[in-house]
Amino acid sequence: MSATTKEAPAKATLTKPSDREIRVERIFNASRDRVWSAFTDPKLIAQWWGRGNKLVIEKMEVERGGHWRVVEHADGQTHGFEGRFREVTPQDRIVRTFEWDGMPGYPIVETAEFEDLGDGRTKLVATSLFYKTEERDGMMESGMEGGMNESYAALDRLLESME
Amino acid sequence: MSATTKEAPAKATLTKPSDREIRVERIFNASRDRVWSAFTDPKLIAQWWGRGNKLVIEKMEVERGGHWRVVEHADGQTHGFEGRFREVTPQDRIVRTFEWDGMPGYPIVETAEFEDLGDGRTKLVATSLFYKTEERDGMMESGMEGGMNESYAALDRLLESME
Numbered sequence: 001m002s003a004t005t006k007e008a009p010a011k012a013t014l015t016k017p018s019d020r021e022i023r024v025e026r027i028f029n030a031s032r033d034r035v036w037s038a039f040t041d042p043k044l045i046a047q048w049w050g051r052g053n054k055l056v057i058e059k060m061e062v063e064r065g066g067h068w069r070v071v072e073h074a075d076g077q078t079h080g081f082e083g084r085f086r087e088v089t090p091q092d093r094i095v096r097t098f099e100w101d102g103m104p105g106y107p108i109v110e111t112a113e114f115e116d117l118g119d120g121r122t123k124l125v126a127t128s129l130f131y132k133t134e135e136r137d138g139m140m141e142s143g144m145e146g147g148m149n150e151s152y153a154a155l156d157r158l159l160e161s162m163e
Numbered sequence: 164m165s166a167t168t169k170e171a172p173a174k175a176t177l178t179k180p181s182d183r184e185i186r187v188e189r190i191f192n193a194s195r196d197r198v199w200s201a202f203t204d205p206k207l208i209a210q211w212w213g214r215g216n217k218l219v220i221e222k223m224e225v226e227r228g229g230h231w232r233v234v235e236h237a238d239g240q241t242h243g244f245e246g247r248f249r250e251v252t253p254q255d256r257i258v259r260t261f262e263w264d265g266m267p268g269y270p271i272v273e274t275a276e277f278e279d280l281g282d283g284r285t286k287l288v289a290t291s292l293f294y295k296t297e298e299r300d301g302m303m304e305s306g307m308e309g310g311m312n313e314s315y316a317a318l319d320r321l322l323e324s325m326e
Binding site: 064065066083084085086087095096097099101104105106107109129131 | 227228229246247248249250258259260262264267268269270272292294
């Protein structure tokens with residue numbers, strides 16, 4: 001644990017800033033350096049993104065123009081996700097596309113911004129931009145919030161273990 | 164040439180049906196079957212899409228979920244383009260994403276619909292959907308219309324030679 005006694009909120013804050021976006025805020029009890037590593041190092045990503053499911057990182061080229069692809073193995077099924085990096089500003093900001101194999105050709109633009117709160121904690125602000133409102137609403141109704149909170153809880157545990 | 168004496172218009176009709184779309188209409192003097200082949204057979208695509216420039220078709224998996232990637236070689240430079248198929252309905256409709264290496268992470272959704280005009284000609288209606296209006300306008304100002312007309316003129320010549 002960091003020096004602060006503040007607890008990270010158990011849940012992310014999820015809002016709809018426009019009719020084609022989802023915005024998520026989540027505070028982590030770890031330095032920005034550590035959170036950045038957990039979001040960009042394939043070995044670390046594999047430890048939290050799949051919420052305990054086996055995650056195979058087939059590609060993770062964290063640079064502008066680089067491709068990424070991960071495959072989650074759960075309940076005898078595989079779920080592939082992939083995309084391409086639009087922007088990578090170390091410690092600060094990642095913009096990439098995100099596409100699920102189950103809906104090929106429907107990429108989402110994900111922007112992740114990392115803010116150093118100055119007290120050993122880091123605030124993540126993640127926005128997702130969809131082509132159409134119904135695609136955004138479909139994602140909202142898919143149970144993404146529960147899965148996201150599970151992933152972030154796994155990330156909390158990983159960040160604590162990185163001490 | 165087909166039996167009809169009608170000439171295909173020299174230019175495509177380009178409109179903006181919404182603030183994030185471009186719509187193109189173009190009539191070809193060839194059967195829908197032939198136009199479909201020219202849009203989906205890698206060997207044929209290589210003969211017109213590059214407007215005379217060398218085109219390497221690295222991947223062209225024309226089916227839902229399939230990936231495509233082509234590299235154009237022009238003036239000592241290479242320009243890569245890629246994306247993924249959202250929908251492939253033979254003879255009728257292709258929906259895919261389109262992304263230029265020079266702007267990674269900015270995919271466009273391209274929908275191509277092929278209409279049999281019943282007189283040996285085929286009408287293509289192609290719409291491009293962008294995430295943001297400024298991305299659409301940037302494409303409009305990039306000289307895409309001239310390049311597109313050159314490609315379609317090369318396609319006219321290919322279709323005629325396929326007789």
